[in-house]
Amino acid sequence: MPSPSRKITICAAYTALGLILGYIESFIVFPIRVPGVRIGLANIVTVMCLYSLGFSYTVVVMLLRVTLSAILFGSPVSFVYSLAGAALALAGMYMAKRLRFSIYGVSFCGAVLHNIAQTAVAYFMVSSVYIFTYLPVLILVGSFAGIITGFVADIMVRRLGSREV
Amino acid sequence: MVHMNKRDMILITVIVLLAALSYILLHHGDGDNVVSVYVKGSLHGTYDLSVPRQIHIVGDNGIINDIEISDGSVFMKYSDCPGQQCVNTGRIDRNNESICCAPAGTLITVHTAKEPDYDAITK
Known part of the structure; x- marks a missing residue:
C-alpha cells in the first residue's frame, strides 16, 4: 500500500491529467446536430483513479477536477452540468465495480450515466420535455465512447497500476 | 488484456438496444409534416x-x-x-x-x- 503522501501526489497528478483531458476535449467538435455530444476523455482518469486509489480518493479527484475546470475554462452553468454528470457517473461506476463488472462495464456505466445526469440538468434548466428526445442519441454515442475509454483506462491501469500505485 | 465479461456484454447490449428502440420510437413520426x-x-x-x-x-x-x-x-x-x-x-x-x-x-x-x-x- 503506498504511503499517504504518495497517494496525495498521485491524486494531484490525476486531477491535472483530468483537467487537461477535459480541456483538449472542448476542442473536439462533433459533426452531429445534437448538443452535448462528447467523448468523455476525463472519464479515463476517473476510471483509472477508481481502480488504483479507490472510491474516496476518486471523489476528491472528481470534485477538484470539476471545480477547477469550471473556474479555469467554464462558467457557473457548466459547473452544475459537469458536477451532476461526474457525480452520478462516479456513483454508478462505484456500484458497477462492486457488482463485479469489468473495467469495460464500469466505464460504460460512467459514460451512460453522465449523459443521463446532464440531460436531467438540461431539463430543469429549460423545463422542456423535448430535451429528453436527445437522450437516446447521447446514450448511443456515450456507449461507444465508454467502451473505448474503458479500453484506454485498462491499458493505463495495467501499465501504471502494478508497479507504481 | 482484460476481456469483457458476461455481465458487461448483457448490460451493454440491453442499454444499447433500449436506446436504439427509444430513438426509433421518438423519431418515427418526424417526417409527418x-x-x-x-x-x-x-x-x-x-x-x-x-x-x-x-x-x-x-x-x-x-x-x-x-x-x-x-x-x-x-x-x-x-x-x-x-x-x-x-x-x-x-x-x-x-x-x-x-x-x-x-x-x-x-x-x-x-x-x-x-x-x-x-x-x-x-x-
Whole structure:
C-alpha cells in the first residue's frame, strides 16, 4: 500500500491529467446536430483513479477536477452540468465495480450515466420535455465512447497500476 | 488484456438496444409534416401542412379562433381573445413549435422534419 503522501501526489497528478483531458476535449467538435455530444476523455482518469486509489480518493479527484475546470475554462452553468454528470457517473461506476463488472462495464456505466445526469440538468434548466428526445442519441454515442475509454483506462491501469500505485 | 465479461456484454447490449428502440420510437413520426389542433385539452383534428385550409373553432368563453394553413405553415388568422398573443405568434413551421390561445383553450402544434433554430448552445 503506498504511503499517504504518495497517494496525495498521485491524486494531484490525476486531477491535472483530468483537467487537461477535459480541456483538449472542448476542442473536439462533433459533426452531429445534437448538443452535448462528447467523448468523455476525463472519464479515463476517473476510471483509472477508481481502480488504483479507490472510491474516496476518486471523489476528491472528481470534485477538484470539476471545480477547477469550471473556474479555469467554464462558467457557473457548466459547473452544475459537469458536477451532476461526474457525480452520478462516479456513483454508478462505484456500484458497477462492486457488482463485479469489468473495467469495460464500469466505464460504460460512467459514460451512460453522465449523459443521463446532464440531460436531467438540461431539463430543469429549460423545463422542456423535448430535451429528453436527445437522450437516446447521447446514450448511443456515450456507449461507444465508454467502451473505448474503458479500453484506454485498462491499458493505463495495467501499465501504471502494478508497479507504481 | 482484460476481456469483457458476461455481465458487461448483457448490460451493454440491453442499454444499447433500449436506446436504439427509444430513438426509433421518438423519431418515427418526424417526417409527418402535420399540424395538430387541440381545443380544451382534447384533439380537435390533425391536418396536413401542405394542404391549404381554414379551421374555424369556437373555444372556451365562446372565443372564436380562425386558423389558416398555407405555404407549408400555420398561423392564427383571427381571434376574439383580449391578449392577441396567438395572432402575434405569427407563422410556425418548425418541429414542435406551437401557438397557444389560452383564453380559448386552443393549442396548435406542428410536427415536421424542420428542426428548430437554437438561440444559443452552451457547452
